[in-house]
Amino acid sequence: MKKIITSVFVLIASAIAIPGFTMDDMPMSSEKVSEKVITGKGKVMSINKSTNQIRLKHEPIPALNWPAMNMEFKVKEKALLDKVKIGDNVTFTLAPSGQDYVITSLKQ
Numbered sequence: 001m002k003k004i005i006t007s008v009f010v011l012i013a014s015a016i017a018i019p020g021f022t023m024d025d026m027p028m029s030s031e032k033v034s035e036k037v038i039t040g041k042g043k044v045m046s047i048n049k050s051t052n053q054i055r056l057k058h059e060p061i062p063a064l065n066w067p068a069m070n071m072e073f074k075v076k077e078k079a080l081l082d083k084v085k086i087g088d089n090v091t092f093t094l095a096p097s098g099q100d101y102v103i104t105s106l107k108q
């Protein structure tokens with residue numbers, strides 16, 4: 001009898017636990033997707049310290065479904081622009097900012 005009660009209890013406990021587990025396990029919302037770090041590689045084409053922008057010829061970024069492009073990015077902090085110069089091959093990370101993406105880290 002005690003064994004039956006125990007198994008019933010285990011059954012109920014797992015029934016309660018499963019929905020929570022599944023929710024955490026699945027990439028549900030787009031919000032969750034955008035929270036992950038997006039990294040890219042590219043070459044510095046130009047730097048504009050007055051507008052906090054950098055032009056990069058970047059490789060495809062699978063995390064965003066972007067093809068290779070030559071485009072301008074805003075940097076989150078101006079100091080990031082002091083770390084690189086035109087012609088450098090760099091690795092960068094992006095974070096969503098409004099409808100755009102800003103560079104949050106930049107290194108050679």
Ligand SMILES: [Cu+2]
Nearest residue numbers: 066069070071
């Ligand atoms: Cu691009």
